[in-house]
Amino acid sequence: MVTKKEIKQAFFIALWFMVLTFPIMVIKVNTIKNIVIFRWNYLFWIGIGTFFAALTWNYFLQLKENKQKTETSDDIPLVHKLLQNARFKIPFLIVLAIFFLVYPFIFPMYHTSIMISALVYVMLGLGLNIVVGLAGLLDLGYVAFYCVGAYAYALLNLHFGVSFWLALPISAVLGFLFGTLLGYPVLRLRGDYLAIVTLGFGEIIRIIMENWDSFSNGPRGIANIPPPSLFNIDLNQHNTVIYIYFIVIALVLMTIFFVARLEDSRIGRAWIALRDDEIACQAMGISKVKTKLTAFALGATWASIGGVVFAAKTSYINPMSFTIWESITILSVVVIGGMGSAIGVIAGAFVLILLPEYLRAVAEYRMLVFGALQVIVMVFKPEGLIKGVRKIYKFKKVEE
Amino acid sequence: MRWINITLGLIFTGVLGFWGTREVISDPVYFLELLLGGITRGSIYALIALGYTMVYGIIQLINFAHGEIYMIGAMTALIVASVMGLWGWNSAVIAILAVVFAIVYSCAYGFTVEKIAYKPLRNAPRLSALISAIGMSLFLQNYVMLAQTPEFLPFKSLIPDFLFWEPYAHIITSVELSIIIVTIIVMILLGILIKFTTIGKAMRATAQDKVMAALLGINVNQVISTTFVVGSATAAIGGVLIACHVGQINFFIGFLAGLKAFIAAVLGGIGSVPGAVLGSLVLGISESFFTGYFWSEYEDVFAFSILVIILIFRPSGILGKHETQKV
Structure with a gap:
């Protein structure tokens, strides 16, 4: 009262x-x-x-x-409890699958297009979750790799006519290389120093793209990037959007699968161990350099794939799409969703990307609301909307 | 590894020194202009960077909203000065009142931001507090944009052109001179505050060990609030000075200035007050030379590159303590 x-x-x-x-x-x-x-x-x-x-x-x-x-400390969020229950899990997944299958056919193109951007953010979020959530490396320049992917597709297409499907693996490899390249010099840095240096890298790549006219067409950007092709069939605009939608769905499913498998793998457990205690982890014989670099590189890979999809979807890119605010948005997706929790990140992406899109009715206020929302969610749910749950092995008492 | 660093450093300094001496001899006035311009720039960075470094020293948080506090300081000064200007007050009175209002309001905003966005997150994961800070920054930017205007507002300089300075004004304007002098005064005052007063002692104690400080009867929350207030005050002074220097402001000026100042703070070793000043001067002067002698469009790239290079060789900044990690 x-x-x-x-x-x-x-x-x-x-x-x-x-x-x-x-x-x-x-x-x-x-x-x-x-x-x-x-x-x-x-x-x-x-x-x-x-x-x-x-x-x-x-x-x-x-x-x-x-x-x-x-409350006791080991409470599990409701969503996790529900998903562990097989009786609930299967119908839930079926409903979800049907919803996403019919979504582009029921709703108009505009909504499908928004959904695509939300799904791209799911991918980016899951990728960044590897770096920030699992490995505990605060990366404020994640957008650099997103930029690399988008420009890789745009430039390869412009100069060599490389198609979407070929550009996808090429930029994934490129992202991996860039991740390693940027990851290597910053290995010694910790915490906030790392954050500010990665932020610097992100800005450096954007400013170079903006000023190196002969290479990237400068602030004018690159236009007429073709959408993905489907066996040389001519698709109209509406069908192209639906097609991209399904490609993104496939990529997201792939991402979820990979990330889930990675999380429980040797390398995933090494990330978590490294995040929790670096020295103890090294004492257990885990290579710090290798583990950190794989986290950076794999995170960068997803960002670059996301970049390719983004370029194909918008058909026009310029450096303004890759400002530091983009990095911050992706980081917010991870932190607000719940660090280290895949479900949380997915939820975070939908909330943070769909909400501002539908708030366009009050367009001027949407960034105000977005900022306030970040503060409010963090104050009342500092661990994110759906927090990550570690696998716990319960020992049953053996009767003697 | 060590001798490689030393050799590289020596070669680098040698080349730079040789080239620099040549430039100085060929055009000493231009060199002096760039140097003083760099010091001015560095002074502004230092005024903002102090807030970052003090807050970081105490609660280990990158206060992303700090740049916005600086912007609000400049904005308040502009509003107060224009209103009084329309009422036809004396320009000296206007200048003093505008600065006072700017400082008071910036402090109030800094205090409020801490209470809303950071205090409830004292024991939360550090990233949560960071996101909260970013949210606050976004909120304040949009708040000022919506309540005022997204356009650039012309800012009539509060500092008059000094007559006695006339002969030297082509090298350094009286506004730039005032910036440097005010910064030096603020630094000295701040140094006294931190070194010799009770609250300064409490601040240092809290920065070292919060729990122990609390056990010794220091009101930790109050100390943290004071830190925010002091940091905001210096940022407000920086905001007013830079607005006088540049001549126009808008809601977005805080972001880049904040970022640069933060880089400066990290460069010097975050958490260390002399480090912030040194880092700001290094950043300001080197940026000024870089834009003066090389490409001006890559100014920000240069700022970040110098940060990356220094941090690779000294992972905790120029003056930062190298902490050995313990299990």
């Missing part, structure tokens, strides 16, 4: 925010015409808004704190 004290507190918070937002919200200066407009009604709305926001905020914060006190 809301007590008198809480109301009083919320009132003061509202007052504080009214003072805080006063110059920026209320006064609007037109320096060209030299007019000052005072928008007093905004002040009123801010007061009301923050009053109730403060009440709900405190209420949920207290709820969270109480929950932390009572």
Whole structure:
């Protein structure tokens, strides 16, 4: 229940925010015409808004704190519990499969196209999850590899007429090479130093693409990138989108399969061990260099494949698509979804990519909402929407 | 490995020194201009970088919203100055009040941001706090853009052209001179605050060991808030100064400036206050020479490259302590 004290507190918070937002919200200066407009009604709305926001905020914060006190640490998210239950799992997967199969035929092209971008982010998210979630290497320049993939397809196609299907493995290899190349010098760095250096690499690649005119066509970008071909059959625009949709679905399924297999493999367990304790891990005979490099390289591979799909889908790329905000969005997908948890990352991608797309109705506010959402999700669910669960072996008591 | 580093370093310095001396002899005024321009740039980076490094030193968080605090400082100064300018106040009064308002509001924003976005995440995984910081940064940018305007706003310099400085103004303008002087003053004040006051002592203690500091009766939350406030204040000063220097601002200026300042902080060794200043100066001066003598369009590439190169050879920055990892 809301007590008198809480109301009083919320009132003061509202007052504080009214003072805080006063110059920026209320006064609007037109320096060209030299007019000052005072928008007093905004002040009123801010007061009301923050009053109730403060009440709900405190209420949920207290709820969270109480929950932390009572709950044990090894609680498993509901989704995992449901998915472990075979009776639920099979029908659920069937429904999901049918939904994604018929999706492009029921909904108009616009929605299919949005779904494609969400699925590309699922792929990117799962790739970054290897680097950040499993291996614990904070990578803020992931978009560099995405950029490499997209430009590899665009340029190979422009100069040599390489088709989508050939470009896919080529750029996967390229991504792998770039991942190793960038991963090698930064192996010694830890934590935030690594983050800022990878961020630097991401920006360097973008700026080079922007300024090296003769190579990448500069800020004008590359247009007329052909969509994937299907046995030389001419597809109209609608069918092309559907075709790409199914390609992406296949790639996502492949990614999920690979990542799931990797996670439980020797190398996957080595990643997790390295993330948890580097020295103990090395003492167990795991090569730090090899393990970190494979994480970087494999993460980069998925990003590059995603890049190829992105280039084929939009048919036009320019360096502006590969800014640091893109890296941040992908990182948010991983962290908000739940680090180290594949289901979480998938959920995160759908929430973070579909939500802003459908918020286009209130287009100006969508980035505001996006930012606020990041803060709110992190404050109330710091481990992400669906947190990762490690495989636990339970020993049953042997009766003597 | 070590002798390779030393040899490479010596060769590099030798080539640079030789080439540099040649350039200095051929056109000393241009060289001086670039050097002073670099120091100015470095001073601005230093004012922002201090906030990053202090916050990082205490809670090990990259405060991504710090660049936005700096932007809000400049924005508030602009708004206050224009309103008072329309009321026809004296320009000296306007300058002082605008700076005061900018500092006060930046501090208030820094304080509030910490309470909303970071305090609940004190014990959460570090990446969560980072995402929260990024979200806050995005939110503040869009908030200013929507409440004000996405366009660039002309910023009338609050610093007049000093008459006595007239003869030297072609090498360094009076605005640039003020930037350097103000930065030096702020650095000295900050040094005194950290070294000699009780709160400075508490800050250093908290940075070393939060739990132990709390056991000794230091109010850790209060110290963290103070750190944010102090960092925001220096950022606001930087914001106002750079706005005077460049002459226009918009909602997005905080992002790149914040990024560069953060690079500077990392360069110097994040968490170390003298490191932030040194890193900023190194970055500012080398950037200035690079754009002056080579290509200006690759300025940012250069900033990142110098960061990568320095970190490869000194993984914890120029002045950072090399921590031996323990099990």
